[in-house]
Amino acid sequence: MRTLFFILCFFFLLNLHGQKLVKKAFVNSRTESIQIDSQYCYLVNLGTAKTNEVRVEADIEGEYSKDLLITIEDKGTTVLISAGFQPNFINPNDKLSAHKVISIRLNIILPEDRNVFVYGTNSNILVEGRYKSLKVKLSDGRCTLDNVLGKVGVTTQKGDILLTAEKGNIITESAYGKVEKETIPQGQNQYVLKSIEGNIHLKKTK
Structure with a gap:
């Protein structure tokens, strides 16, 4: 599994309220589907545009915001978008605390007419746009x-x-x-x- 090497933009805006990340990546012609893992997100705004790139903007708040990571990964014919932790993050093993401190909102723009699969637990998903299929x-x-x-x-x-x-x-x-x-x-x-x-x-x- 390799991370898409054509990430064009990746930056952090730090302030008292949290952290913002933006990533962009081209989607090549062999990509058949896009999967979005919203496990750690309370809100995902999903839309499409006439473009050949994925754009992910994340607003992250909480005690562990510096340890959170947004990734766009190429897994064969599938692009996986997810929010997770830095590899060196040490889990405090406090479920109540973890639930309290994690607060991620994703704004995602995808190319039109793609096969898209979104999965999560407590996430609220707001969808607009045109898709070949959306699950x-x-x-x-x-x-x-x-x-x-x-x-x-x-x-x-x-x-x-x-x-x-x-x-x-x-x-x-x-x-x-x-x-x-x-x-x-x-x-x-x-x-x-x-x-x-x-x-x-x-x-x-x-």
């Missing part, structure tokens, strides 16, 4: 889809799913939550939204 898998986190174009699948354990769309083919299923629907006309985009305990809200674009 989101969360536990307690909420997923908000704002006029996302493409083939979309979202699965949560307890987190709510909110979809705003002009039109599309929509399948919803919540075992123990509620499904609230506005009438959305049929269209080319596909949305499969499933939750165990979370609520699903469908809203037509005004």
Whole structure:
């Protein structure tokens, strides 16, 4: 596994409130999918643009902010984006403390029409843009889809799913939550939204 050597920008802005990192990397033609690990993130804003590069901006706060690391890695035909710790970080082995001090927000811009997979636990995911396919898998986190174009699948354990769309083919299923629907006309985009305990809200674009 090698880190993409074409990282164009990597800098830190330090202040009393935390740390900001920005990374950019070209995505080559052999890349088939992009995966985003949001394990340590409380919020991920995800969008697309007509570009051939990935741009990741992270706002990091907390006692251990200097030990946190944003990586963009090339794993064969997959690009992996994640937030983690520096290799020399020593875990204080205090789950309550770790939960308290880690606070990462990611803003990610990806090339359009790519296969994208986002996975996490308590992360809140806000998505815009155009994708070949988009899959989101969360536990307690909420997923908000704002006029996302493409083939979309979202699965949560307890987190709510909110979809705003002009039109599309929509399948919803919540075992123990509620499904609230506005009438959305049929269209080319596909949305499969499933939750165990979370609520699903469908809203037509005004």
